[in-house]
Amino acid sequence: MKKYVFLLVGIMLWAFSAKAQKDQYMVLEFVKVESDQLFDYIEFKDLMEKVYRQALNDNQITGWDFWALQSGASHSDFQYIMITYYDDPVKMMDGLDETKMIEYTKIAYPHLNDAQVVKLFENSLSMREMPMRLYMREIVKTEDDFHMRPGVLASFDLMKAKEGNFAAYEKAEEEVFKPIHQKRIEQGLMGHWSLLRTALPLGTEAKSTHLTLNMYKDYMQFFNAQAYEDLDQTEADRRAVNEGLNSREQKWVYLATLENVVR
Structure with a gap:
Protein backbone atom coordinates (compact mmCIF):
# COMPACT_ATOMS: atom_id res chain seq x y z
CA MET A 1 0.00 0.00 0.00
CA LYS A 2 2.84 2.37 0.92
CA LYS A 3 4.40 1.77 -2.51
CA TYR A 4 1.22 2.97 -4.22
CA VAL A 5 1.02 6.03 -1.97
CA PHE A 6 4.61 6.99 -2.82
CA LEU A 7 3.89 6.37 -6.51
CA LEU A 8 0.82 8.63 -6.37
CA VAL A 9 2.77 11.37 -4.58
CA GLY A 10 5.55 11.07 -7.15
CA ILE A 11 3.09 11.43 -10.05
CA MET A 12 1.49 14.47 -8.40
CA LEU A 13 4.90 16.13 -7.87
CA TRP A 14 5.89 15.41 -11.49
CA ALA A 15 2.62 16.88 -12.77
CA PHE A 16 3.08 19.98 -10.63
CA SER A 17 6.67 20.39 -11.82
CA ALA A 18 5.64 20.00 -15.48
CA LYS A 19 2.91 22.59 -15.04
CA ALA A 20 5.29 25.00 -13.28
CA GLN A 21 7.81 24.68 -16.12
CA LYS A 22 5.26 25.15 -18.90
CA ASP A 23 6.30 27.53 -21.62
CA GLN A 24 4.69 30.95 -21.71
CA TYR A 25 4.07 32.96 -24.87
CA MET A 26 3.12 36.62 -24.90
CA VAL A 27 1.78 39.15 -27.40
CA LEU A 28 2.66 42.75 -26.55
CA GLU A 29 0.53 45.37 -28.28
CA PHE A 30 1.51 49.04 -28.05
CA VAL A 31 -1.64 51.14 -28.22
CA LYS A 32 -1.96 54.73 -29.38
CA VAL A 33 -5.13 56.69 -28.58
CA GLU A 34 -5.89 60.25 -29.65
CA SER A 35 -6.00 62.70 -26.73
CA ASP A 36 -9.66 63.58 -27.27
CA GLN A 37 -10.62 59.89 -26.97
CA LEU A 38 -8.63 58.92 -23.87
CA PHE A 39 -11.65 59.00 -21.53
CA ASP A 40 -13.69 56.77 -23.85
CA TYR A 41 -10.79 54.35 -24.17
CA ILE A 42 -10.41 54.08 -20.38
CA GLU A 43 -14.02 52.88 -20.28
CA PHE A 44 -13.30 50.48 -23.14
CA LYS A 45 -10.30 48.81 -21.45
CA ASP A 46 -12.41 48.15 -18.35
CA LEU A 47 -14.91 46.41 -20.63
CA MET A 48 -12.08 44.46 -22.26
CA GLU A 49 -10.99 43.12 -18.88
CA LYS A 50 -14.36 41.35 -18.60
CA VAL A 51 -14.10 40.08 -22.18
CA TYR A 52 -10.59 38.66 -21.70
CA ARG A 53 -11.75 37.01 -18.48
CA GLN A 54 -14.24 35.06 -20.60
CA ALA A 55 -11.38 34.07 -22.91
CA LEU A 56 -9.45 32.86 -19.86
CA ASN A 57 -12.46 30.83 -18.69
CA ASP A 58 -12.60 29.29 -22.19
CA ASN A 59 -8.88 28.29 -21.93
CA GLN A 60 -7.98 30.40 -24.97
CA ILE A 61 -5.51 32.53 -23.00
CA THR A 62 -3.69 32.25 -19.66
CA GLY A 63 -3.87 35.94 -18.78
CA TRP A 64 -4.14 39.55 -19.90
CA ASP A 65 -2.60 42.85 -18.68
CA PHE A 66 -3.26 46.50 -19.46
CA TRP A 67 -0.38 48.88 -18.70
CA ALA A 68 -0.38 52.70 -18.75
CA LEU A 69 2.88 54.23 -19.92
CA GLN A 70 4.60 56.48 -17.36
CA SER A 71 7.85 57.38 -19.14
CA GLY A 72 10.18 56.32 -21.92
CA ALA A 73 8.46 57.55 -25.08
CA SER A 74 6.54 60.44 -26.48
CA HIS A 75 2.81 60.10 -25.88
CA SER A 76 2.41 60.75 -29.60
CA ASP A 77 3.82 57.22 -30.13
CA PHE A 78 1.57 55.26 -27.75
CA GLN A 79 0.18 55.50 -24.22
CA TYR A 80 -0.66 51.89 -23.34
CA ILE A 81 0.75 48.38 -23.54
CA MET A 82 -1.54 45.33 -23.63
CA ILE A 83 -0.11 41.87 -22.96
CA THR A 84 -2.00 38.67 -23.74
CA TYR A 85 -0.55 35.42 -22.36
CA TYR A 86 -0.76 32.00 -24.02
CA ASP A 87 0.50 28.50 -23.18
CA ASP A 88 0.85 27.51 -26.84
CA PRO A 89 2.63 29.22 -29.78
CA VAL A 90 -0.15 28.31 -32.23
CA LYS A 91 -2.76 29.93 -30.00
CA MET A 92 -0.49 32.97 -29.77
CA MET A 93 -0.19 33.31 -33.54
CA ASP A 94 -3.91 32.70 -34.12
CA GLY A 95 -4.87 35.20 -31.43
CA LEU A 96 -8.47 36.07 -30.65
CA ASP A 97 -10.34 37.06 -33.78
CA GLU A 98 -13.20 39.53 -33.81
CA THR A 99 -15.81 36.77 -33.92
CA LYS A 100 -14.47 35.26 -30.71
CA MET A 101 -14.22 38.67 -29.03
CA ILE A 102 -17.84 39.44 -29.90
CA GLU A 103 -18.89 36.04 -28.56
CA TYR A 104 -17.12 36.68 -25.25
CA THR A 105 -18.61 40.17 -25.03
CA LYS A 106 -22.09 38.73 -25.35
CA ILE A 107 -21.34 36.40 -22.44
CA ALA A 108 -19.83 39.17 -20.30
CA TYR A 109 -22.63 41.62 -21.15
CA PRO A 110 -25.80 39.58 -21.68
CA HIS A 111 -27.94 42.75 -21.58
CA LEU A 112 -26.41 43.99 -24.88
CA ASN A 113 -27.98 42.87 -28.14
CA ASP A 114 -25.97 41.81 -31.20
CA ALA A 115 -26.12 45.25 -32.82
CA GLN A 116 -24.90 46.97 -29.64
CA VAL A 117 -21.95 44.60 -29.30
CA VAL A 118 -20.87 45.11 -32.93
CA LYS A 119 -21.20 48.89 -32.55
CA LEU A 120 -19.08 48.78 -29.41
CA PHE A 121 -16.23 47.08 -31.28
CA GLU A 122 -16.47 49.39 -34.25
CA ASN A 123 -16.14 52.37 -31.92
CA SER A 124 -13.17 50.85 -30.07
CA LEU A 125 -11.27 50.02 -33.25
CA SER A 126 -11.77 53.53 -34.60
CA MET A 127 -10.29 55.21 -31.51
CA ARG A 128 -6.98 53.32 -31.35
CA GLU A 129 -3.91 52.46 -33.39
CA MET A 130 -1.32 49.76 -32.77
CA PRO A 131 2.02 51.03 -34.07
CA MET A 132 3.87 47.94 -32.82
CA ARG A 133 3.06 44.33 -31.92
CA LEU A 134 5.63 41.82 -30.58
CA TYR A 135 5.23 38.04 -30.38
CA MET A 136 7.50 36.69 -27.63
CA ARG A 137 8.40 33.60 -25.65
CA GLU A 138 9.54 33.67 -22.02
Whole structure:
Protein backbone atom coordinates (compact mmCIF):
# COMPACT_ATOMS: atom_id res chain seq x y z
CA MET A 1 0.00 0.00 0.00
CA LYS A 2 2.84 2.37 0.92
CA LYS A 3 4.40 1.77 -2.51
CA TYR A 4 1.22 2.97 -4.22
CA VAL A 5 1.02 6.03 -1.97
CA PHE A 6 4.61 6.99 -2.82
CA LEU A 7 3.89 6.37 -6.51
CA LEU A 8 0.82 8.63 -6.37
CA VAL A 9 2.77 11.37 -4.58
CA GLY A 10 5.55 11.07 -7.15
CA ILE A 11 3.09 11.43 -10.05
CA MET A 12 1.49 14.47 -8.40
CA LEU A 13 4.90 16.13 -7.87
CA TRP A 14 5.89 15.41 -11.49
CA ALA A 15 2.62 16.88 -12.77
CA PHE A 16 3.08 19.98 -10.63
CA SER A 17 6.67 20.39 -11.82
CA ALA A 18 5.64 20.00 -15.48
CA LYS A 19 2.91 22.59 -15.04
CA ALA A 20 5.29 25.00 -13.28
CA GLN A 21 7.81 24.68 -16.12
CA LYS A 22 5.26 25.15 -18.90
CA ASP A 23 6.30 27.53 -21.62
CA GLN A 24 4.69 30.95 -21.71
CA TYR A 25 4.07 32.96 -24.87
CA MET A 26 3.12 36.62 -24.90
CA VAL A 27 1.78 39.15 -27.40
CA LEU A 28 2.66 42.75 -26.55
CA GLU A 29 0.53 45.37 -28.28
CA PHE A 30 1.51 49.04 -28.05
CA VAL A 31 -1.64 51.14 -28.22
CA LYS A 32 -1.96 54.73 -29.38
CA VAL A 33 -5.13 56.69 -28.58
CA GLU A 34 -5.89 60.25 -29.65
CA SER A 35 -6.00 62.70 -26.73
CA ASP A 36 -9.66 63.58 -27.27
CA GLN A 37 -10.62 59.89 -26.97
CA LEU A 38 -8.63 58.92 -23.87
CA PHE A 39 -11.65 59.00 -21.53
CA ASP A 40 -13.69 56.77 -23.85
CA TYR A 41 -10.79 54.35 -24.17
CA ILE A 42 -10.41 54.08 -20.38
CA GLU A 43 -14.02 52.88 -20.28
CA PHE A 44 -13.30 50.48 -23.14
CA LYS A 45 -10.30 48.81 -21.45
CA ASP A 46 -12.41 48.15 -18.35
CA LEU A 47 -14.91 46.41 -20.63
CA MET A 48 -12.08 44.46 -22.26
CA GLU A 49 -10.99 43.12 -18.88
CA LYS A 50 -14.36 41.35 -18.60
CA VAL A 51 -14.10 40.08 -22.18
CA TYR A 52 -10.59 38.66 -21.70
CA ARG A 53 -11.75 37.01 -18.48
CA GLN A 54 -14.24 35.06 -20.60
CA ALA A 55 -11.38 34.07 -22.91
CA LEU A 56 -9.45 32.86 -19.86
CA ASN A 57 -12.46 30.83 -18.69
CA ASP A 58 -12.60 29.29 -22.19
CA ASN A 59 -8.88 28.29 -21.93
CA GLN A 60 -7.98 30.40 -24.97
CA ILE A 61 -5.51 32.53 -23.00
CA THR A 62 -3.69 32.25 -19.66
CA GLY A 63 -3.87 35.94 -18.78
CA TRP A 64 -4.14 39.55 -19.90
CA ASP A 65 -2.60 42.85 -18.68
CA PHE A 66 -3.26 46.50 -19.46
CA TRP A 67 -0.38 48.88 -18.70
CA ALA A 68 -0.38 52.70 -18.75
CA LEU A 69 2.88 54.23 -19.92
CA GLN A 70 4.60 56.48 -17.36
CA SER A 71 7.85 57.38 -19.14
CA GLY A 72 10.18 56.32 -21.92
CA ALA A 73 8.46 57.55 -25.08
CA SER A 74 6.54 60.44 -26.48
CA HIS A 75 2.81 60.10 -25.88
CA SER A 76 2.41 60.75 -29.60
CA ASP A 77 3.82 57.22 -30.13
CA PHE A 78 1.57 55.26 -27.75
CA GLN A 79 0.18 55.50 -24.22
CA TYR A 80 -0.66 51.89 -23.34
CA ILE A 81 0.75 48.38 -23.54
CA MET A 82 -1.54 45.33 -23.63
CA ILE A 83 -0.11 41.87 -22.96
CA THR A 84 -2.00 38.67 -23.74
CA TYR A 85 -0.55 35.42 -22.36
CA TYR A 86 -0.76 32.00 -24.02
CA ASP A 87 0.50 28.50 -23.18
CA ASP A 88 0.85 27.51 -26.84
CA PRO A 89 2.63 29.22 -29.78
CA VAL A 90 -0.15 28.31 -32.23
CA LYS A 91 -2.76 29.93 -30.00
CA MET A 92 -0.49 32.97 -29.77
CA MET A 93 -0.19 33.31 -33.54
CA ASP A 94 -3.91 32.70 -34.12
CA GLY A 95 -4.87 35.20 -31.43
CA LEU A 96 -8.47 36.07 -30.65
CA ASP A 97 -10.34 37.06 -33.78
CA GLU A 98 -13.20 39.53 -33.81
CA THR A 99 -15.81 36.77 -33.92
CA LYS A 100 -14.47 35.26 -30.71
CA MET A 101 -14.22 38.67 -29.03
CA ILE A 102 -17.84 39.44 -29.90
CA GLU A 103 -18.89 36.04 -28.56
CA TYR A 104 -17.12 36.68 -25.25
CA THR A 105 -18.61 40.17 -25.03
CA LYS A 106 -22.09 38.73 -25.35
CA ILE A 107 -21.34 36.40 -22.44
CA ALA A 108 -19.83 39.17 -20.30
CA TYR A 109 -22.63 41.62 -21.15
CA PRO A 110 -25.80 39.58 -21.68
CA HIS A 111 -27.94 42.75 -21.58
CA LEU A 112 -26.41 43.99 -24.88
CA ASN A 113 -27.98 42.87 -28.14
CA ASP A 114 -25.97 41.81 -31.20
CA ALA A 115 -26.12 45.25 -32.82
CA GLN A 116 -24.90 46.97 -29.64
CA VAL A 117 -21.95 44.60 -29.30
CA VAL A 118 -20.87 45.11 -32.93
CA LYS A 119 -21.20 48.89 -32.55
CA LEU A 120 -19.08 48.78 -29.41
CA PHE A 121 -16.23 47.08 -31.28
CA GLU A 122 -16.47 49.39 -34.25
CA ASN A 123 -16.14 52.37 -31.92
CA SER A 124 -13.17 50.85 -30.07
CA LEU A 125 -11.27 50.02 -33.25
CA SER A 126 -11.77 53.53 -34.60
CA MET A 127 -10.29 55.21 -31.51
CA ARG A 128 -6.98 53.32 -31.35
CA GLU A 129 -3.91 52.46 -33.39
CA MET A 130 -1.32 49.76 -32.77
CA PRO A 131 2.02 51.03 -34.07
CA MET A 132 3.87 47.94 -32.82
CA ARG A 133 3.06 44.33 -31.92
CA LEU A 134 5.63 41.82 -30.58
CA TYR A 135 5.23 38.04 -30.38
CA MET A 136 7.50 36.69 -27.63
CA ARG A 137 8.40 33.60 -25.65
CA GLU A 138 9.54 33.67 -22.02
CA ILE A 139 12.85 31.78 -21.75
CA VAL A 140 14.26 32.73 -18.32
CA LYS A 141 12.64 34.03 -15.14
CA THR A 142 13.31 34.44 -11.44
CA GLU A 143 11.84 32.25 -8.72
CA ASP A 144 9.31 34.34 -6.83
CA ASP A 145 5.69 34.57 -5.73
CA PHE A 146 5.05 38.04 -7.16
CA HIS A 147 1.39 39.01 -7.17
CA MET A 148 0.09 40.85 -10.24
CA ARG A 149 -2.35 43.55 -9.13
CA PRO A 150 -3.27 47.08 -10.25
CA GLY A 151 -0.58 49.55 -9.22
CA VAL A 152 2.35 47.24 -9.94
CA LEU A 153 5.23 49.00 -11.73
CA ALA A 154 7.29 47.50 -14.57
CA SER A 155 10.09 48.53 -16.88
CA PHE A 156 10.00 47.10 -20.40
CA ASP A 157 13.61 46.98 -21.65
CA LEU A 158 13.83 46.23 -25.36
CA MET A 159 17.17 44.68 -26.36
CA LYS A 160 18.90 43.69 -29.56
CA ALA A 161 21.64 41.07 -29.37
CA LYS A 162 24.63 42.14 -31.41
CA GLU A 163 25.33 40.15 -34.57
CA GLY A 164 27.12 36.92 -33.69
CA ASN A 165 26.39 37.36 -29.96
CA PHE A 166 22.86 35.94 -29.74
CA ALA A 167 23.79 32.88 -27.66
CA ALA A 168 26.34 34.84 -25.61
CA TYR A 169 23.73 37.44 -24.74
CA GLU A 170 21.17 34.86 -23.57
CA LYS A 171 23.86 33.07 -21.57
CA ALA A 172 24.79 36.35 -19.88
CA GLU A 173 21.18 37.07 -18.98
CA GLU A 174 20.72 33.60 -17.46
CA GLU A 175 24.08 33.15 -15.75
CA VAL A 176 25.01 36.74 -14.83
CA PHE A 177 21.95 38.98 -14.67
CA LYS A 178 19.32 36.52 -13.42
CA PRO A 179 21.27 35.82 -10.16
CA ILE A 180 21.61 39.59 -9.62
CA HIS A 181 17.85 40.06 -9.98
CA GLN A 182 17.16 36.99 -7.84
CA LYS A 183 19.30 38.48 -5.07
CA ARG A 184 17.39 41.76 -5.28
CA ILE A 185 14.08 39.90 -5.02
CA GLU A 186 15.30 38.07 -1.91
CA GLN A 187 16.34 41.44 -0.43
CA GLY A 188 12.90 42.94 -1.09
CA LEU A 189 14.18 45.34 -3.77
CA MET A 190 12.30 43.80 -6.69
CA GLY A 191 9.24 41.66 -7.40
CA HIS A 192 9.92 39.69 -10.58
CA TRP A 193 12.25 39.53 -13.59
CA SER A 194 12.00 37.63 -16.87
CA LEU A 195 13.72 37.46 -20.25
CA LEU A 196 11.62 37.17 -23.41
CA ARG A 197 12.86 36.19 -26.85
CA THR A 198 11.19 37.71 -29.91
CA ALA A 199 9.35 35.17 -32.07
CA LEU A 200 8.29 37.72 -34.71
CA PRO A 201 9.57 39.74 -36.48
CA LEU A 202 12.72 37.79 -37.31
CA GLY A 203 15.89 38.50 -39.30
CA THR A 204 18.82 40.89 -39.12
CA GLU A 205 16.62 43.90 -39.85
CA ALA A 206 14.42 43.28 -36.79
CA LYS A 207 14.56 46.22 -34.38
CA SER A 208 14.82 43.94 -31.34
CA THR A 209 15.57 40.35 -30.39
CA HIS A 210 14.73 40.28 -26.67
CA LEU A 211 12.83 42.04 -23.92
CA THR A 212 13.46 42.03 -20.19
CA LEU A 213 10.59 42.69 -17.79
CA ASN A 214 11.51 44.13 -14.40
CA MET A 215 8.57 44.32 -11.97
CA TYR A 216 8.17 46.17 -8.68
CA LYS A 217 5.25 46.18 -6.24
CA ASP A 218 5.24 50.02 -6.07
CA TYR A 219 7.31 53.18 -6.60
CA MET A 220 8.95 52.86 -3.17
CA GLN A 221 10.44 49.49 -4.09
CA PHE A 222 11.42 50.79 -7.52
CA PHE A 223 13.35 53.81 -6.16
CA ASN A 224 14.99 51.73 -3.43
CA ALA A 225 16.22 49.36 -6.14
CA GLN A 226 17.69 52.26 -8.14
CA ALA A 227 19.61 53.50 -5.09
CA TYR A 228 20.93 50.06 -4.19
CA GLU A 229 24.62 49.31 -4.73
CA ASP A 230 26.00 45.79 -4.39
CA LEU A 231 29.15 46.29 -2.34
CA ASP A 232 29.88 42.54 -2.37
CA GLN A 233 30.35 42.44 -6.14
CA THR A 234 33.83 41.19 -7.05
CA GLU A 235 36.03 42.34 -9.91
CA ALA A 236 35.20 39.11 -11.75
CA ASP A 237 31.49 39.86 -11.27
CA ARG A 238 31.93 43.34 -12.75
CA ARG A 239 33.80 41.94 -15.75
CA ALA A 240 31.02 39.42 -16.37
CA VAL A 241 28.39 42.18 -16.15
CA ASN A 242 30.31 44.38 -18.61
CA GLU A 243 30.73 41.49 -21.06
CA GLY A 244 27.00 40.84 -20.86
CA LEU A 245 26.20 44.51 -21.46
CA ASN A 246 28.54 44.58 -24.47
CA SER A 247 26.76 41.61 -26.09
CA ARG A 248 23.59 43.64 -26.76
CA GLU A 249 22.19 47.08 -27.47
CA GLN A 250 19.52 48.54 -25.21
CA LYS A 251 17.03 50.00 -27.69
CA TRP A 252 14.63 51.64 -25.24
CA VAL A 253 13.23 51.42 -21.72
CA TYR A 254 9.57 52.09 -20.91
CA LEU A 255 8.19 52.47 -17.40
CA ALA A 256 4.52 51.53 -17.00
CA THR A 257 1.89 50.97 -14.31
CA LEU A 258 -0.50 48.01 -14.32
CA GLU A 259 -4.12 49.18 -14.49
CA ASN A 260 -6.09 46.01 -15.33
CA VAL A 261 -5.16 42.37 -14.91
CA VAL A 262 -6.82 39.02 -15.70
CA ARG A 263 -5.43 35.82 -14.15
